[in-house]
Amino acid sequence: MSVSSPPAGQRVIGRLGSHKGRRRFSPWLALPLALILAAGGFLAWRSFGTSSASSVSVSTATVSTGSLSLSVSGSGTVQPVQTRALSFPVSGTLSEVLVQVGDTVSAGQALASVEAQDLQMALMQAEASLKSAQANLASAQGEGATAADIASAQAKLTSAQASYEKTRTGDVTAAELASAQAQVASAQAKLDELLAGPTAADLASAQNSLQQAQLSLDSQRISLSTAKAKAESAVSTAANSLRDAQDNYSTVYWSNRQQENTPSGLTQSAKDDEAAALRSVNNAEESLRQAELAYEQTKQAEVIGLAQAESSLKDAQQQLAELQDGATKTEIASARASLASAKANLATLQSPASAQDLAIARASLEQAQISFESLTTPGSASTIASAEASLAQAQVAYEQAKIDLEDGTLSAPFAGVVAEVSASVGDNASAATITVIDLSAFYIDLSLSESDIGAVAVGQPVTLTFDALSDVTIEGSVQTVAPVATVTSNVATYTVRVSFAPGDAAIKAGMTATGAIQTAQHEG
Known part of the structure; x- marks a missing residue:
């Protein structure tokens, strides 16, 4: 102062x-x-x-009551509640990779797939094996055969019995012997005909057929061309008639337009003339349309008729050429084989059955008997049990093949974001992985000392702050409290898991966060 x-x-x-x-x-x-x-x-x-x-001044304060909160703090790393590293449970080659890091995916969305051809083939084979096992079980139980199957087996058994008896007794009827002799004669005649070549009558007939085919083609050309020319002329005539009708209508029309401007006006007769002229134009147009249609039809008929006539001519030419060339080596060889077969059949009928023939007939009969009984008689208990076991194995293999085909596509197990893609088209599926994380819910693990853990309980509110986001504060809650301490260098700590939802905050997995757990609150 x-x-x-x-x-x-x-x-x-x-x-x-x-x-x-x-x-x-x-x-x-x-x-x-x-x-x-x-x-x-x-x-x-x-x-x-x-x-x-x-x-000299005096300081004063107002005394009031309020709440007092107690808290303990810890820090940890942000982790997603759900994270899944996905891999293919089946082998194969990657054919598609549909996502990349950072993509948002929905639950069930396809992420990658392997080539499905081998998996589909395995499923088809498993399905076929399953159906076969089902049929075998039905057959063992005597339930798989239809009425038609049983009837067919019965007919085969009857035929085998008759054949065996016939072979055993050598009983050949006169009719069977005559039929076999006729087959030999027919086969011999066919071979002789081929070796002798065409007769003069055959050649003359073939040449006549060729001449007739040529005449038919020439006639078709003339008649079809004439019809087309007439149709074309009709079109020209109809076109001229239409022009005349149009000219007449034009004259009447303009005459009536001039008469309308006179004091007397347009007479009824003039009106009728105009209407008649218009009808003539319409009729002429329809006549021209019909003439053009007829012309198109005659052109088409000419094309078809000439094609058919030319085809007939080619057939006649080929038949004549074949007759002139004679039988081919293949035809002669086939005729010789037919003759030999017919002679062998006749010889069999004329000679008694040998021991080998009888054995063959007996074997055929026994096989027919077994086939019939398998359709009508249930199998033994052991046979049925074996068929049931085979069916169960086939069913398991079929279900596994279906699962393998479904597993050929890697799908997102929940909605989230792709965090890692270790897969490329052409890679072995067993080495491919895709990681998906859920960004809608996170947690952090806090390590608290012995002195702090006693006040912490599940459900307590937690205030979270983040080193990378200084302006963001999020509320969470205690989810779990470890019942057993983790001891490191003789220092005991307890893990407390805090869960929270990020909301709209730009929180990412791996960020460092600090959590203040409200352990008590006192009201003043």
């Missing part, structure tokens, strides 16, 4: 000093000066005392 009087005194002294040497100082003049200094000192003392008293 400053006092104003002393500076005034200084100024006075200064002024007095400034005249030193100009006049002698008088003692009587010092008395007023002393009085002034004494008064100034008193006033300064009063002013200083007043200012000191006024500058």
